[in-house]
Amino acid sequence: MEEEFLECDVLCAGGGIAGLMAAIRAAELGAKVIVVEKGNVKYSGCGRSGNDHFETYIPEIHGRDMDVFIDELLRTAKGEILIGREIYHTQFAKAFDIVQLWEKWGIPMKYKGKWEFAGHSFPGRAMTHIKYEGRLQKTILEREALERGAQIMNRVMAIDLLGNGKKICGAIATHTREDKLIIFKAKTVILATGKCSRLYPSLTPGWMFNDPHGGVQTGDGRAMAFRAGAELQNVEMPQRHIGPKYFTKFGQATWIGVLKDPHGKPVGPFVTKPDRRYGDMIMEVNKEVAEEYGRSGKGPVYMDCTDITKEDYEYMMHWMKHEGNISLLDHMKEEGIDLRKNPVEFATYPLRCGGLIVTNTKAETNIRGLYAAGDEAFGDISAAATFGWISGENAAAYAESTEVPSIKNEKDKIDENKRRIVQIRNRECGPDWEEANIALQQVMNDYAGSVRNEALLKQGLSHLRRLKEKAKTLLIARNPHEIGRCLEVLNMLDIGELVFLMALNRKETRGLHVRPDYPFTNPVLDQAHVIRMKKNKSVIEWRNY
Template identity: 45%
Template structure:
């Protein structure tokens, strides 16, 4: 049986020791706050940035000039740009280079090519380049060490199960302590909470390898925890219905497509896109950033498959690409290619579009990074009105840590563990461990993927509609009810996987509610009953929240700069 063994108090609680969480922890601690980080695994190697990254979006006046406008345009035109409140993008750009400076000072090599920052990759020919190329292979170790040095306490193997709040705002969080042999609960009472749990992988059947739940481009332990937990306590989510799909090597799912330096070709050698005929380290082939559905389209129309061809890339750039793959954390992919004799200077590698996941869709934040729940901030991939992946997490995490530490007087410490909600949730999770027998978590996880794939499908070539979405919501509720009554966890590991399955169900539910309300087609949100794109919605965002058990969807104007 799970019991509450530890009740801790802190000024600022950070949930998730990824890039956003660690940067928030460092700045809050440097701002004088007492900081605890609750991390699901180990912050030295957790999350989508676990083993590296190589592109850090930022605005560097020395390289870009004093006018930020062209850089803002580039960001909004990029694959990151669909769901931005421009006010947040500007604030991010203003602070971005100062965070790159700090990272470099701490020991993450942001200048691997000499004395200054170099920008390349994900770029259009003859346009400003906004992606700082860096070597992030050690980023998690460096940020972990800095957080500890600043005085933050990191509790590894403490996944957060639920957020706790009262009428005034956030009061803390309930976590599962899986660090020892016997799991138990830990509650952290906090004046401010910064949630930074990353993307939501594993919502849809893996596009390449159905049934292989963990073959995902982004970290599969990122399961939309922030969206689910915040949704349960009434926070506002935004843009949840607009699907995002990443692309990369076929059947070996991995983010980092822009680290490959090559051009995309049809089987007969014709180029897929119009942008470049030869790729270099500075300007690669941006076709699949722009024509996001390319790899699916060419399969559906029979002209494919599509390959990345690096054979026209010069030998120096090929060496550079290999080094970049190590910086990006693609070591397993390189080892595999070496082992199997797959050589990008001789072979075309087929690329594919991966299944939809949530990144840059989720919690609505304000100009300080605070959500609609007072005292609860969100940083990173689970923010819904801003997206810039690694640098977005780093810069917003930093700014939110600063803001939280400077505004501690507006939060207070309460006995959060005694709330009805905390007691209810502790009994709820315990039921999965204590029931004598039952279903395996994987049945619930696969059930969700089946329903999402059939009733909340993302384009291209797949549609949503009022009838499909309503059916999906009904089936999801059935699945949840059955799973809650039957899933049996044999140990803490299985309990965590079950918790993740339920988090993903919350995300799926929100996606379907929002998708019903968006009565138009836009991007990969394709409605068979509303096939047009409505220009009246172009500058509007759709928010969703739950109030007294009712789902409330609201449209609002996009926040301009």
């Protein structure tokens, strides 16, 4: 197997919104930056085909007290993410600067010449998100990164970090189109690989890649961070989403309609007619509403846009394109579905893995030289763009102050990764990545799903560990592409194990972590639930946000 050695100041693992923003900022501060992206940065990450909402605080509009703005924001879906207040303060002190930068770079952040606030807000309350035309955002951010001298390596997947558990000194990556290992000697690494999308079954279990995140965000960064000694938080707290049934796509706030039952009665209390300013906030208040209606015999529920005005319909279709839902529009056209005439069924999407890599306001983890941003730390476009920028700025400053690290103590780890890949490649028969992924999804769904208890979790953990051992020793791959998929599954097996360990330790019911053996929410546990590896053992602790 071929090996290549490269050196840089800042290595960005993942080239989504956060990874590219980190690269842009670090490169313009003079750092030598390399972005590794297992797909293509032009079309990777959650922002791959566009977005149309960017939350931003503008003092002239929202008033001088930022906390009033943050309080309003936490009433929306943003409130699901459990982090310290100072993180929000940092985001919103910077977000509007980023908005203006994007506008300057050619991502249209204004609508008809002004900031257009709409969606993700309650009727009569402060508006928190501006609309923007993000369809080409990835191409533009790629251009800005290249112009500043960042090097972008597509089809390269970071698979493990190098370092001694206290300080980072690089990373190992594999090429997804060639049998090649790339070893990076790096002063800093910024993890920006997104969420973990194939841990639980999709809405269409036979069609695994039908996921609104895309199919390849597989918790790579979290798994690497944990193995390297970084802290992860609340990994056991699942998240759910709501959207069009079967054709799973994000963009609930882009729909201008009313969520209704089969008899035309609105499901929520917020709107009775389509309104371009708000959408229907019931979907943010209760993402399980579609599932609950189904289960109780009141469903299905429909997104009903049939009362929409001509102007609002055109407005919605304009933003659908920028939210990245062009393929949905193509599909509706092919099928003769007209939103002015046909309500479309909405579904609660299945569980997905939550949690984050613990970072501070500088996007630093507990390991020196290791940063995390975007969905890896805490998500949405505004947070990814802002903390991507902040991580790049701090990584560049740190890189400037430190010597080029040595990787001479890392030989064992490099060899171990190499051996692992060669073994998978050389096996002639055994389970492929898909078989292992299906088995993993089964155990996650059945034993760490929407209802959990101690016996169930213990049984699931033991079964998952058996699967993990088998995957480690039996997986096969026919080519470098399948090697990438195998490594993704191995990462998800690590993450799955953490979900079980942390779910067992969270002896309460909170949000979507439902434990009938501990049915109450324990106010004392309103804290960060943190796990990390110490001397090859996982250590879990509670501490204040």
